[in-house]
Amino acid sequence: MLRRRGVLAFAAGAAFFFYAFVLRVAPSVMIDELMRDFAAGGAIVGQLSAFYFYAYAGMQIPVGVLLDRFGARTLLTGAAMLAALGSVVFAASGGLAGASIGRLGMGFGSAFSWIGLLVIAAHFFPARRFALLTGIGQLVGVAGGVLGQAPLGALVGAIGWRGASVAVAAIGIVVAASLWLTAPARAPGEAASGRGALQRLRAVSGSRQTWLYAFIGMSLTAPILAFAGLWAVPYFETRYGLGRAEAAAMASVFSIGWCVGAPTLGGLFGRAEHRRALLFLAASLLSLLLCALLYLPGLGLGAIGALAFGIGFAGSAMTVTFAGARECNAPDSSGAALGLVNTCVMASGALYQPLIGLLLDWQWAGSMAAGARVYGVAAYGGALAVLPITAAVAAICALRLRGGRPAAAPQPAGS
DSSP states (O other), X not given: OHHHHHHHHHHHHHHHHHHHHHHHHGGGGSHHHHHHHHTXXXXXXXXXXXHHHHHHHHHHHHHHHHHHHHOHHHHHHHHHHHHXXXXXXXXXXXXXXXXXXXXXXXXXXXXXXXXXXXXXXXXXXXXXXXXHHHHHHHHHHHHHHHHTTHXXXXXXXXXXXXXXXXXXXXXXXXXXXXXXXXXXXXXXXXXXXXXXXXXXXXXXXXXXXXXXXXXXXXXXXXXXXXXXXXXXXXXXXXXXXXXXXXXXHHHXXXXXXXXXXXXXXXXXXXXXXXXXXXXXXXXXHHHHHHHHHHHOSSOOHHHHHHHHHHHHHHHTTHHHXXXXXXXXXXXXXXXXHHXXXXXXXXXXXXXXXXXXXXXXXXXXXXXXXXXXXXXXXXHHHHHTTHHHHHHHXXXXXXXXXXXXXXXXXXXXXXX
16 A cells, blocks of 8 residues: 555656646747747846746755655645646736746746655655666656647647646646645655754755765756757757757657656666766766767758757766765755755756857847847857856766765764
């Protein structure tokens, strides 16, 4: 009975993470419509999309504390409802202010999805399964990125971006109901110790290894959140002359690679002795593949798809950074460590989406089409260069990793 309940709860948590990914990437298939309706350029649309990440990234450490204090069921149900409400506000907005508030609501609600899924995994399953379940959760979640691009792009074309946003909100209500029925009422947490929440946070933030894992996780995720999640569709349209649906389908290949790589790498290479080599190779490969996709001339659609798949596969090694951060901190600080890593991971979207938009605006030649700015191939090449550079730095950081978990904090008397 406990195993069955755990599977159902994990499925509901994964559905929430799936839904959060749909909300995350939805603006990527609405860029032209948003530019036209709000009379905005690339930097403004990038900023609008990034409001989701501002809320999401800023909430990761508080989310862990709240889940430990109030339990998963109530918080995750309320969070899913808040995300759905944000989608409704976004759809009904008449200007950038209302749309930004909607994106913030989506981000605040979705902020509970990933850590909530990890809490459910820790509650029902043994620790040796944690890396594998992390990968499976990422697979399901990133599959939401696929649904949030090609199919959602078709829906936007059929009923407009506002109607599509309302339809997405309805899905959130269903997710909230499933969480209420299956999620545990109380989060298990780690064994009690003599340290309070602030002491645990200080210990985690003072760990150099935790920050290395956080930066590597951010660097591996940035191409998915910033490129595939927002700028890949107009890039493929501009450089290769693809239509909206074709470009969205090609952008979805990044997520397919991630979906395949996350459980594979999490299951096979989650052990500490493999982690340093895996992350070095993954970051190095990611940098090389990004350079090939952005700068090699004469690529056919097959080669583009293969490179996009490889970029997603290499980037999915990010899932291993959660297991690494969990192991390099004392058991009673695991939640704070996971929250810190995920804060940096999600900050990649908040940082790189508007940064790329700003770099594109800086190189904009003044061309317009149907009320939206048109950027040249050279502008995209210059703006997107930040992604392979960041991945190369992450490869260097991976060489500084070491394994092992520190001793647990002293237990209070009588515990």
